[in-house]
Amino acid sequence: MIQESPVDVVCLGVGFMSGVVATELALAGNSVVGITKGPYWDYVNDYSTTKYDEWGVGLGRKYDSPLPLQSTTIRNDSSQFALPVRRYTMPIQYHALGHGVGGAAQHYGGGMGRFGPWAYEMASRTSSAYGSGFLAGINPQDDTHDWPLTYAEYEPYYVEWEKAHGICGNYNGSPTNSPSDINYPWMSRNYPLPPHPMTPLGQLFQSTVQGMTAPNGQKYNPFPTVSALSSQPYTNQYGVTVNPCVYEGYCAGLCDYACETGAKANAAYRTIPAAINSGNFTLVTNAYIFRLELSPSGNQVVAAHYYDAQGNDHRQPGKVFFNGMWGYNMIRLMLLSGLGTPYVYNSGTGTGSGTVGRGLTNGYTPYRGTNVSGTVNIGGNSYPAGNGSGGGVSVFDLMDDNFSHSNISPPFIGGGLFGAGGYLGGGPGNITFAGGVAAPNTANPNGAMGSAFKATQQNKYLPTKQSVGATPFAPDLPTFMNYIDLDPHYTDAYGDPVSRLTYDWTPNTYNGATYLVNQIKTILTQMGATNVTVSNAVAPYSAHNDWWGHHLRGGLRVGTDLNAGTAAAWAALSGYNQLYYNSNTSGFNYFAAGEITNTTGNNATAGTHAAGPQSYRAAEGIKKYLANLATGSIT
Amino acid sequence: MPALVISNKSRPLNIPVFQSRIPKPEELVVLDKPLLEATIEVGNLLKDCQLKWAFAGDIGEILNGVNVQPDHLTILSNVVGCEEISKKLEGFQVEASRQVETQIKRNAEIEPKPLPITIKSYASQFNINGQRLNVHGDLRIKVGDWDWGDPLDYEPEYVYVVGVKVPVVPLELKTRLYMGLGWMDRVRKIHEAMARRHHKIG
Numbered sequence: 001m002i003q004e005s006p007v008d009v010v011c012l013g014v015g016f017m018s019g020v021v022a023t024e025l026a027l028a029g030n031s032v033v034g035i036t037k038g039p040y041w042d043y044v045n046d047y048s049t050t051k052y053d054e055w056g057v058g059l060g061r062k063y064d065s066p067l068p069l070q071s072t073t074i075r076n077d078s079s080q081f082a083l084p085v086r087r088y089t090m091p092i093q094y095h096a097l098g099h100g101v102g103g104a105a106q107h108y109g110g111g112m113g114r115f116g117p118w119a120y121e122m123a124s125r126t127s128s129a130y131g132s133g134f135l136a137g138i139n140p141q142d143d144t145h146d147w148p149l150t151y152a153e154y155e156p157y158y159v160e161w162e163k164a165h166g167i168c169g170n171y172n173g174s175p176t177n178s179p180s181d182i183n184y185p186w187m188s189r190n191y192p193l194p195p196h197p198m199t200p201l202g203q204l205f206q207s208t209v210q211g212m213t214a215p216n217g218q219k220y221n222p223f224p225t226v227s228a229l230s231s232q233p234y235t236n237q238y239g240v241t242v243n244p245c246v247y248e249g250y251c252a253g254l255c256d257y258a259c260e261t262g263a264k265a266n267a268a269y270r271t272i273p274a275a276i277n278s279g280n281f282t283l284v285t286n287a288y289i290f291r292l293e294l295s296p297s298g299n300q301v302v303a304a305h306y307y308d309a310q311g312n313d314h315r316q317p318g319k320v321f322f323n324g325m326w327g328y329n330m331i332r333l334m335l336l337s338g339l340g341t342p343y344v345y346n347s348g349t350g351t352g353s354g355t356v357g358r359g360l361t362n363g364y365t366p367y368r369g370t371n372v373s374g375t376v377n378i379g380g381n382s383y384p385a386g387n388g389s390g391g392g393v394s395v396f397d398l399m400d401d402n403f404s405h406s407n408i409s410p411p412f413i414g415g416g417l418f419g420a421g422g423y424l425g426g427g428p429g430n431i432t433f434a435g436g437v438a439a440p441n442t443a444n445p446n447g448a449m450g451s452a453f454k455a456t457q458q459n460k461y462l463p464t465k466q467s468v469g470a471t472p473f474a475p476d477l478p479t480f481m482n483y484i485d486l487d488p489h490y491t492d493a494y495g496d497p498v499s500r501l502t503y504d505w506t507p508n509t510y511n512g513a514t515y516l517v518n519q520i521k522t523i524l525t526q527m528g529a530t531n532v533t534v535s536n537a538v539a540p541y542s543a544h545n546d547w548w549g550h551h552l553r554g555g556l557r558v559g560t561d562l563n564a565g566t567a568a569a570w571a572a573l574s575g576y577n578q579l580y581y582n583s584n585t586s587g588f589n590y591f592a593a594g595e596i597t598n599t600t601g602n603n604a605t606a607g608t609h610a611a612g613p614q615s616y617r618a619a620e621g622i623k624k625y626l627a628n629l630a631t632g633s634i635t
Numbered sequence: 636m637p638a639l640v641i642s643n644k645s646r647p648l649n650i651p652v653f654q655s656r657i658p659k660p661e662e663l664v665v666l667d668k669p670l671l672e673a674t675i676e677v678g679n680l681l682k683d684c685q686l687k688w689a690f691a692g693d694i695g696e697i698l699n700g701v702n703v704q705p706d707h708l709t710i711l712s713n714v715v716g717c718e719e720i721s722k723k724l725e726g727f728q729v730e731a732s733r734q735v736e737t738q739i740k741r742n743a744e745i746e747p748k749p750l751p752i753t754i755k756s757y758a759s760q761f762n763i764n765g766q767r768l769n770v771h772g773d774l775r776i777k778v779g780d781w782d783w784g785d786p787l788d789y790e791p792e793y794v795y796v797v798g799v800k801v802p803v804v805p806l807e808l809k810t811r812l813y814m815g816l817g818w819m820d821r822v823r824k825i826h827e828a829m830a831r832r833h834h835k836i837g
Contacts, residue, residue, distance in 0.1 A: 039655030044831050062651075069650045100653070163797050192798035233699055233794040235674075239666035241700045243832040261832055273663040285655040309652045493650060 002314045007031040007282070008626060010304050010318035012289050012333065015103025017615040018324030019267025019275075020164065023238060024619035026280040030626060033316055034272070034281065035306055037288045038065070038100025041268055047260040058256050061088040063107060065099040065326075069288065070492040072328060076504040076544045077481065078347050084490045084498065097326050100285065104326065105266030106258045109388035110251070112167050112228035112265070113417065114158055114185040115610045117151035118400035122475075125401060126413050138411050139508055141350045141480040143359055148558055149617075152179055157613030159189050165265035165612075166234040166242050168193040173221035173396045183402045184221075195224030196231045196245070196390025200378040201466055202421025206393040208527045214395070215403035215519060225392035225419050228265035238274035247423070251388040264388075287314070290496060292321065292337040301339070307494065319629060320622050324615070331357050331484050331555045332499040343483050345502070350480055357484040359554035360503055361476040368543035370513040370536070372521045373469030374529030386423020394419030398519055412512035414475035418520060420468060468529060470520050474512020476505065484555045501552065507540035558614070664702045664828075670694065671796070673708055673766035678799040680723050686716035689791040689802035691771070698794045698803050701828040707767035711787060711804055714757045717772035721759055727768070730760035743778045744817035750779035752816065778816070787812075 008030035011018035018034055026032045041047070041063070056062045073082035098104030118125055123144045126135055135142045147154075161167075169191035171177055174184035198206070202225075209220035229251065234242040245251075245263040262269040275281035286309040293303040293315070303317040323330050334340055334356050343358035352358060396402060398415045405413055487500035514537045524532050666674070674694065681688060690698060692709030712720060717732050735758040742749035757772035773786035791802030806825050813821040 039653040040657045042656065042658070066650050100655070166795075189798070193795055235666055235671065235698055235794070235796045237671075237797050239668060239671045241664045241666065241697065243700055246832070246834045248834045260834070273658070273665055276658065277660045277663050277665040279660065283657050285657065286652050 002308075002312055004033070004314055004316040006317040006319075007033045008318065009033070009320045009322060009622060010316055011035065012304060012321060012323045013037075013103065013325035013329070014101045014267060014272065014283065015098055015324055015326070016105050016267050017611060017618075018322060019102075019271035020161070020612075020615040021322045021324065021619045021622065022281055023164075023271040023275040023278075024616070025622060025626075026275040026278040027238070028623060030280060032275065032281045033284060033318070034101075034275070035284045035287045035289055035304065035316065036101055036103075037069070037286065038098070039285050040101045040283065041106055041258065043258065043260055043262040043269065047258045052250065057107075059088070061256075063099065063258060064088065065097040068493060070329075070498060071490070072499045072501060073487045073490050074501045074503065074545070074547070076502075078345055078502055082487060082489075082500045082502070084487075097329075100268075101272060101283065102266035102268035105264070106268070107256055108264070110227050110229040110264055111225075111389045112165070112612075113169070113226040113394070114172060114187075115151065116185045116396065116400045116402075117182050118402075118414075119610070120147040120149065120151050120154065122146065122414070129401060130405060130413075134411075135413070135477070138413060138511065139477040139479060139506060143352075143478040143480050145359075145478070145557065151185065154610075154613045154617070155186075155188055157616040158187075160237070160616045161612040163192050163237045165228055165270050166193050166230045166236055167191045167226060167228055167265070168195050168224075168231040168390065169226035170195050170224050172226070173223040173394070175218065175221055183400065184396050191226065192236075193231050193234055196227055196229070196387070198224065198393065199386070199391040199421045199423060201376065201468070202391055202393040204376065204378060204527055205420035205523075209393075209395055209523060212523065212526055214397035216397060218397070220395050220397050222393045222395050225389060225394045225422065227387070227389040229259070229387045229390055230263045230265070231390065236270060238271065239277075240270055240273045242269065245387050245390070247386050249386060249423070251386075284314075284316075288494075289325070289333060290336065290494060292333065292339060294338065298338075301337075320625060322618060322622065327552060327555060328484050328499040328501065332486065332497075334556070335486050335499075336496055342485065344485075345480060345483055347481075352480045352483065355557075357555050358480075359478040359557050360482040360484050360501065360552060361478050361554045362503065362505065362509075362545070363476065363551040363553050368538055369471040369473050369510065370517045370534070370538055371469060371471045372517045372524065372532065372534045373467065374524045374532035376466050376468050376524070376527055376529045377464065378466050379464060389422060391423045392419045392421035398516060408515055410507075410511040410514060412474045412508045412515065413477075414508070414512060416472045416474065416512075416516055418470065418472070418516075418523075468524060468527075470517070472513050472516035472520060473509040474516065475508060477508050478554055479506055482506070482554075503552065504541070504545050505543065510538050510540045510543075513538070662702070664697060664700055666694075666697050667704075669764070669766055670705060670708065673763040673768070674698070674796050674801065675799050676763055677708065677710075677724070677768065678796060678801040681720060682799070684716070684719055684723065686712065686719050687791065687802075688712040688716050688720060689789065689804045691804040692769075695803040696806070696809065696825070696828075698796065698801070699792070699806050699828065700832060701806070701824050703824060707769065708763065710768065710770045711774060711789070712770060712772050713786070714772040717757050717759060717770055720770050724761050724763075724768075727761040727763055728759060729762050730758075732757055732759040732770075732772070734758075741818070744819075745778070745815070753777040755783070776812075 009025045009032045011022045011032060011034040014034040014036040022032045022034050067086060071085045073084045075082035098106060123146050135144055171187055171190055172185045174181045174186040177186045179186060206222045209222050212220050214220045229245045230242045232244050243261040243263055246261055250257045251259065287306040289304055289306045291305040292301045293305060295302050301321045303315045304321060306314050308314060325333060335342055340356040341354040342356050343352055343354040345352040395418050399417050400414055482503045485500050486497040490498050492498055517534055521532055521534055688710055689695065691711035693703045693705035694708050696703050697705055721728060721732055736753060736755035738751050738753045743752050754774055754776050756774040759770050761768040775786050776784045789804050789808050792805045793800055794803055810822055810825050
């Protein structure tokens, strides 16, 4: 075993969250180590040409976490045998997890809006508005909880997060934009960068909904789709300079492609440079963290263990540990290390005990959801390239509890952030391996290649008409039956159990879709769309989850109830006041790329970076802890 | 659940490992905090300025992604602009506006023999929370005993500093200026910044 020098703070994983914590603590004069299992990606040398390797990126997943090293298993309920994910393709898994500095944010779409106030108080506000039994009635085995803080309390952390990452936009559609607005994500300070140029479809959507009445009886309040791809040259509060987007069209494509100018916000190009520049930060790459070592009393983490690229075991001691690993890797590490109380589901009672692994949810569209589609005449010269998340317009009016959920059948809660007009060419759409090109089959021996494929390319560039559509869904609510634990059968390359996801879509997602799809149908019709079609409603539990989506959330929640969540407001694990983590709660955790596409899309969580402000909250908590340690007020 | 025993298995050889080169601090384009804060302060104070002005010198370049390390702020404007800036930054002024002619430290490197560079401008100096700010109006350059050049003029480009929109002297002008002075190291730094910023193929 190789003994490393002790430091003040050890960051496990070096993605978005650790980037903030490492930088804040290093700039405050603390010694910090960041450990990541992948490399440091240099956008100039690593992406300038290699990102155009569609085969290697889209199928080979060369930028992503290698499955032979570590995978996970998935099943829909606790009675099933979970099977491991063995390849990165649809429908099992086309969005890969991150690998290296910056994590999965090296190749996401860049959607980066805020959560609304309701999301932080979903349980209490729903009970208050619709009765204490409402959630239990719509969500079998409901396990929903509030966050420990309100939106207003998190708002200053949002500001810091947006400044650090150069978020583009122009407010969030709040009619008053003041703290008195408890339904919309008002802002004490506007986004630090202006939005990207609006597309023709975005303009049409904006002008259309401005003249329409939303279900809440008020006019719709459209606003530019929020993007984490810098629209202008930018310098953040750490002095890190950022290049602007060049709209080259290889950005989003199934969220596979990295940015060759560093315009796509992630830790590698926003926060970590400042940490390195401070002289207080050490970055350890190609290092696979496999255990946290506890003190003899079991109530302190004293070291992290990782394998280097040659398989040597390193021991990294520290005073404070921040677990910023990907969602279920974070949970898995705690379970492997015996930290916290593992969640155990009781199928007989429909409840569970323990906390680590509890509350797994999804924040992404079910592929087999109810859909509405149509064709809109947008005129010519719609810029065909663009980026992953800019150019569109969104509304918050069909989100959260911003309209009454009384007397809706089937009943549901929440809604979606809807938008339209993202750039057409957010990715190499002509190489849609998974989504657009069908393999040969009996009915179509040539698949969708050849003449059939070419036909789809007509009118692709500079189009005059655009197909639009949406598969809306309401929030996936936490239940006792969806969770993460250690798989008893499958292991990683070193023989440790992989994580096991027990997850299926919850009724609220599909029931909400039935209502929301008709609201979007009305908008599309008002936009002048032709051939507006709504598919048949999908009944809950008639379609099942079959992927390990990167939008899965929860499993290690912060909350006011330490028996249900695992940490209090500072994101420190209960019982371990020097272990902080990338916290999440009520199923609304973790950043996730927005599902705003070039069609009318949605994102059930609206905001996509609630974990972002939480990382500033954790950094503040760690500073307080270290200050108390220095004064001897804690040991 | 008890903690599992730490294993000592070696890493399987069939798992790819990407070579990784972590950048050195000097390779990163990071503006020091005191200058950053002074830049924001000046940007806010001059946001309603009616006359042409822009951050120039090293600060103008680093805000555009060029890897230089400024030790003060510089603004390029014209004579009337200098007067307007002086009014808006009145509380920070340490040297009143006046015509100044100075030989700068670095020579032009365009002939076998280095030639001195002289600048003259309508200049003033400010102290922005401990950071020096030099403001130049109608700045002209003279190399050796050649004639004075015309006052530097430009159309400003804009960058954002923590949400504050500020004008900067275009890198294209700086490139031409440096090439004229033979400062090829500075041309190279700008070229490197532009290479990082631009689409690489096609």
